[in-house]
Amino acid sequence: MKAENFTENLIIGAGLAGLAMAARLSWHKMPYQILEKSDQVAHSWEKHYDSLSMQTSKLYSALPHFAFPLHYPKYVPKNLLLEYCKNYAKEFAMPIVFGTEINNIKQLTDKNWQVVSKNKQEYLCKNLIVATGNCQIPSMPDIEGLKKYRQPLIHSQEYKNAENCDGKKVLVVGFGTSANEIAYELHKNGAFVSMSVQNSQHILYKDSFGFSSHEYMVWLYKMNLPSAMTDYFSMLYQRNTVGDAANVGINSPNDSLSVQLKKGIEPTVDVGTLDLIRKKIIRILPAIKKIHPKDIEFENKNKESFDKIIFATGYQTLVSKLFLQMKEIFNEKGRPEKLFFNDYQGLYFLGFRHHLAGTIYGINEDSAKILRQILG
Ligand SMILES: Cc1cc2nc3c(=O)[nH]c(=O)nc-3n(C[C@H](O)[C@H](O)[C@H](O)COP(=O)(O)OP(=O)(O)OC[C@H]3O[C@@H](n4cnc5c(N)ncnc54)[C@H](O)[C@@H]3O)c2cc1C
Numbered sequence: 001m002k003a004e005n006f007t008e009n010l011i012i013g014a015g016l017a018g019l020a021m022a023a024r025l026s027w028h029k030m031p032y033q034i035l036e037k038s039d040q041v042a043h044s045w046e047k048h049y050d051s052l053s054m055q056t057s058k059l060y061s062a063l064p065h066f067a068f069p070l071h072y073p074k075y076v077p078k079n080l081l082l083e084y085c086k087n088y089a090k091e092f093a094m095p096i097v098f099g100t101e102i103n104n105i106k107q108l109t110d111k112n113w114q115v116v117s118k119n120k121q122e123y124l125c126k127n128l129i130v131a132t133g134n135c136q137i138p139s140m141p142d143i144e145g146l147k148k149y150r151q152p153l154i155h156s157q158e159y160k161n162a163e164n165c166d167g168k169k170v171l172v173v174g175f176g177t178s179a180n181e182i183a184y185e186l187h188k189n190g191a192f193v194s195m196s197v198q199n200s201q202h203i204l205y206k207d208s209f210g211f212s213s214h215e216y217m218v219w220l221y222k223m224n225l226p227s228a229m230t231d232y233f234s235m236l237y238q239r240n241t242v243g244d245a246a247n248v249g250i251n252s253p254n255d256s257l258s259v260q261l262k263k264g265i266e267p268t269v270d271v272g273t274l275d276l277i278r279k280k281i282i283r284i285l286p287a288i289k290k291i292h293p294k295d296i297e298f299e300n301k302n303k304e305s306f307d308k309i310i311f312a313t314g315y316q317t318l319v320s321k322l323f324l325q326m327k328e329i330f331n332e333k334g335r336p337e338k339l340f341f342n343d344y345q346g347l348y349f350l351g352f353r354h355h356l357a358g359t360i361y362g363i364n365e366d367s368a369k370i371l372r373q374i375l376g
Pocket of ligand 1: 041
């Protein structure tokens, strides 16, 4: 192995987490390198739908040491977030090697980490920060007949905008934030929208009483209350803003918000879709039982056909696949449960935690913890 491939600190992934960690290392004048499989920073945001903006307020969603420009709106749209990330990497003169996909990581006997790319390039480092993201590949439910539907059937990652949906019957599957936003946009562009909802969901309005719900959640988090009290106040907040949605077919989970977050389930941020559901403009349908070539069969045995189906059913991470050994540090969903593990010195995971104050807020906090650990 070539000695020039040794770096004290190596970061895999130039998404928001990788960039945050890099800025913290730059700030402390520590050497590092970033390896990124795509050809740009924050690549995963590029792939999402055109109208996407952050659901979290810009006040608490900037990366370390670099605030969002003042003229950016409260909820930063995707194109401005991409611009911000590019400027961020430039500001700290980040050494990023693009087009380098890592597919194997292992610890050597001297405790250094060996990282091998798809094209067999090897890198060695003392500290390895894995920031490859929680949302790498689209999750599709395992439904009988999925591949046989004769009309367009896509995952939300392939959805770009509501073009050509005017007057069309569209089924959106799921009730997470993406499902909520896509259903709203489709309706505004003349589609007849139905939503198939299987799971119960905590819901927050994007804004309530003129304030961002995200800012309220940050405030609640900063109170540092026992989790039962945090859950109680978030439940009161939901009850007094969103109210009961069970009567329109969207149940509230038995689990509290903090238990849901631990399981990796974030609350839905509603942009106006719930109001359309309450007004019976958007229909709620049960879970899908089976897909036939020409129609969809629901759990209540009703069958219906749609011009288009969009599965807004979330994403999966592939991080555990990078490790041939050490499988015990990953949970059943393949996510690392902790930022670092005593048995594997020098290995850190950033961006895999769901946080009451938002994932990016968590990335900020966790990158500071990792830095403290590295500094010793
Ligand atoms: C639609 C959507 C909207 C969201 N909105 C918000 C929001 O408003 N506020 C908020 O706090 N959070 C939000 N999140 C959650 C989260 O903050 C974002 O997903 C954020 O992009 C996470 O950053 P990341 O760096 O952890 O992951 P990613 O942005 O996915 O970055 C990971 C990077 O690693 C690279 N990579 C992956 N595998 C490899 C490999 N093997 N080798 C080399 N490179 C690799 C990828 O190409 C990518 O560039 C949102 C998530 C989604 C899906």
